[in-house]
Amino acid sequence: GAVVSQHPSRVICKSGTSVKIECRSLDFQATTMFWYRQFPKKSLMLMATSNEGSKATYEQGVEKDKFLINHASLTLSTLTVTSAHPEDSSFYICSARALADSTDTQYFGPGTRLTVL
Amino acid sequence: RKEVEQDPGPFNVPEGATVAFNCTYSNSASQSFFWYRQDCRKEPKLLMSVYSSGNEDGRFTAQLNRASQYISLLIRDSKLSDSATYLCVVTSYSGAGSYQLTFGKGTKLSVIP
Numbered sequence: 001g002a003v004v005s006q007h008p009s010r011v012i013c014k015s016g017t018s019v020k021i022e023c024r025s026l027d028f029q030a031t032t033m034f035w036y037r038q039f040p041k042k043s044l045m046l047m048a049t050s051n052e053g054s055k056a057t058y059e060q061g062v063e064k065d066k067f068l069i070n071h072a073s074l075t076l077s078t079l080t081v082t083s084a085h086p087e088d089s090s091f092y093i094c095s096a097r098a099l100a101d102s103t104d105t106q107y108f109g110p111g112t113r114l115t116v117l
Numbered sequence: 118r119k120e121v122e123q124d125p126g127p128f129n130v131p132e133g134a135t136v137a138f139n140c141t142y143s144n145s146a147s148q149s150f151f152w153y154r155q156d157c158r159k160e161p162k163l164l165m166s167v168y169s170s171g172n173e174d175g176r177f178t179a180q181l182n183r184a185s186q187y188i189s190l191l192i193r194d195s196k197l198s199d200s201a202t203y204l205c206v207v208t209s210y211s212g213a214g215s216y217q218l219t220f221g222k223g224t225k226l227s228v229i230p
Contacts, residue, residue, distance in 0.1 A: 034217075034218070042222065043121075043204070043220040043221060043222040043223060044161065044204075044218075044220045045220075046217060046218070046219075049217070091158070093160050093161075095218075105163070106218060108160040108161055108162070109160060110159065110160050111158075111159065111160045113158070
């Protein structure tokens with residue numbers, strides 16, 4: 001099956017620093033990658049949709065200048081949380097849709113747990 | 118009204134029991150439907166797709182009723198390893214050839230020895 005990796009799996013940082021999270025599709029090319037956030041005991045919420053070579057589309061209420069997304073290749077998308085604050089502490093999960101896949105299937109990465117002190 | 122609503126749970130059932138989860142969705146233009154399983158502090162993993170004709174995969178049976186905008190998941194002969202949170206997921210077309218997933222809050226299942 002399609003494999004998506006994320007790095008790092010866990011990060012602890014100080015308030016005010018920036019954190020970059022990588023999402024890679026390992027054995028397929030992904031035209032579209034999605035970034036989600038999940039707070040404890042809450043459902044996954046889509047933050048943004050990222051298409052290779054174009055600007056990401058952000059969901060309402062998600063600050064594009066705070067959550068920078070880059071999708072420079074068909075196998076890599078990055079999410080940078082700039083000037084992180086404790087309220088940004090969450091579980092960030094990416095998913096990818098295969099280039100050759102005409103269905104809605106998204107393959108999820110293992111997630112990155114961010115803790116901002 | 119929330120887009121995808123699920124039983125609040127938690128469900129605590131003995132091994133071998135049959136348990137059913139329900140889900141309703143508000144967007145009548147929704148295209149595809151899935152059940153995902155999420156273990157504690159892990160990413161969601163696709164359990165099965167849901168079709169109007171109903172589909173079965175071993176001990177798991179999923180059903181979709183488009184008229185009522187209702188989705189169900191039945192687990193027979195529960196195993197300890199079935200303990201997880203089950204997420205109802207609905208997709209809708211978001212334009213430019215892309216589909217967007219909307220997740221329910223999830224229903225937690227604990228299977229007890």
